[in-house]
Amino acid sequence: MSGATAKPPASLNPRTTTYEFLGPPGAFAVTFGVPFLTYALYFGCSEISGGCPPPLSTLYPSLVQAVSDPDWWANLWDSKAFTIYYGWYAFCIVAWAILPGDWVKGSQLRNGQYQQYKINAFSTCLLAMGLTSGYILRFGIQSFTFFYDHWVGFISAALSMSVLQGLLWYALSFQKNKLLALGGNSGNPVYDFYIGRELNPTVGSLDVKSFNELRPGLILWLLIDISMACEQATRLGGRITDSMGLVLFFQILYIIDALYNEPAILTTMDITSDGFGFMLAVGDLLWVPCVYSLQARYLAFRPKDLGYTWSAAILGVNFIGYWIFRSANNEKNEFRNGRNPKNLKYMTTEKGSKLLTSGWWGASRHPNYLGDLLMALAWSLPTGFETPVTYFYVVYFAVLLIHRQRRDDEACEKKYGKDWHRYMELVPYRIVPYIY
Structure with missing residues (x-):
């Protein structure tokens, strides 16, 4: 490094006073x-x-x-x-x-x-x-x-x-x-x-x-x-x-x-x-x-x-999810590296940080999670509907991503304060636009 x-380590390593996971x-x-x-x-x-x-x-x-x-x-x-x-x-x-x-x-x-x-x-x-x-x-x-x-x-x-x-x-x-x-x-x-x-x-x-x-x-x-x-x-x-x-x-x-x-x-x-x-x-x-x-x-x-029809439908679900996942992450990475080829809108916090408010990151605060969920569903669909067990991953992943979203929102609220509340007014949806 x-x-x-x-x-001094004493100031760097304060005692943890709040718990996660109950x-x-x-x-x-x-x-x-x-x-x-x-x-x-x-x-x-x-x-x-x-x-x-x-x-x-x-x-x-x-x-x-x-x-x-x-x-x-x-x-x-x-x-x-x-x-x-x-x-x-x-x-x-x-x-x-x-x-x-x-x-x-x-x-x-x-x-x-x-x-x-x-x-x-x-x-x-x-x-x-x-x-x-x-x-x-x-x-x-x-x-x-x-x-x-x-x-x-x-x-x-x-x-x-x-x-x-x-x-x-x-x-x-x-x-x-x-x-x-x-x-x-x-x-x-x-x-x-x-x-x-x-x-x-x-x-x-x-x-x-x-x-x-x-x-x-x-x-x-x-x-x-x-x-x-x-x-x-x-x-x-x-x-x-x-x-x-x-x-x-x-x-x-x-x-x-x-x-x-x-x-x-x-x-x-x-x-x-x-x-x-x-x-x-x-x-x-x-x-x-x-x-x-x-x-x-x-x-x-x-x-x-499965046959051609079902295979094509499942391919479509996966590629929509992958497109959302990859294009959202590309927007975020380009913006963090000082590039904005799409001229996306953003807000500037009092600390000088910039938060995207348009493009995928204007549709929801975690659009990449939406892509992840669609891909998770596509991975399970080829197994058919004879058992719910192969869909365990989809349910688990939804719970995981919602938990991560809440952790991230809490961390951002601590970091940005009132600016985060202003940001949530501009981008009200957490993962799925118009739903959650």
Whole structure:
């Protein structure tokens, strides 16, 4: 990091006096709830579950029988899955270190300094994809089904990494001269472990938070999707259905877009204000690859052919969402970088900040979230309407984005004061114009 001399830590790290997520009880509930839901989405919707979800009349008795069996718990451990997962994480670190990439300066920190970020997530993905393609060409599609075959083990491996990182960075945050997150210094260990105490944990020049945000989980999500397609193709004699093709296309496009536009994450709340704790660790390393790939996993054992009409309609929903998402983000990024090619209107706050009031950002305060929601719906539609489970992602994502919108509005109100109220009069809708 470089920049002005740091201020005394006492003034930089005030005690957190307000809670999110309903405080320590909420943090405790989410800490255990996220792993439980990840396992439940498998045991409640898989080939072995007897339905998707199974009937309530059989679900409870089978669950009680399973959790009372020591062998069931032992089967959560899978040595091969752990070896592959931890090897994958090590690969991502090595790729970050050896692949070329620009160093980009992030937002100014409270101590006047700047965090530096190496931008090469897209190159890491290309390398991983190249190696995966070579592996499949050499050994056949049936050789790359191990994510499907060892799914529970991979969940356990990703969870173990999340817990290890949550504990590690919580413990190391008590070292001297650490810059803490304003929201993660409450003094309550349960809450601070979950929400994240240290703002920017680093190992040498590796920023842990941004590294985990895009590399191990996001690229693994792509590889899991490919593995699920290989599982389906193995069962169907070498072909995949149009529904699987749509899910692959949509999700790979989204992943590649995020990796290619890596610098865009440097202005998000995750990077600028949230500490790195169990919340971000389990979200990045477990939830993203193991829950966001739900549709592809479902179609691996429940193939579905849609036909041209349904495929075209679903493509339309996704592209409308992607167009809104990308064009809104482009407007924001160009404006933040001092460009305004569309001559968009804006208001200037007393602090000198400029807030867009036209274009996508005049239609709502978070138009990119609207695009996200439409894409989430398009990812689930190829699975049909035989089960509600594959639409879990849409419901979860709506809740997540509404929560993020409220957090962002609260932060902006604190930052801009009465100017924010004036801005909300100019842009009254939060996410969906004329609705919310």
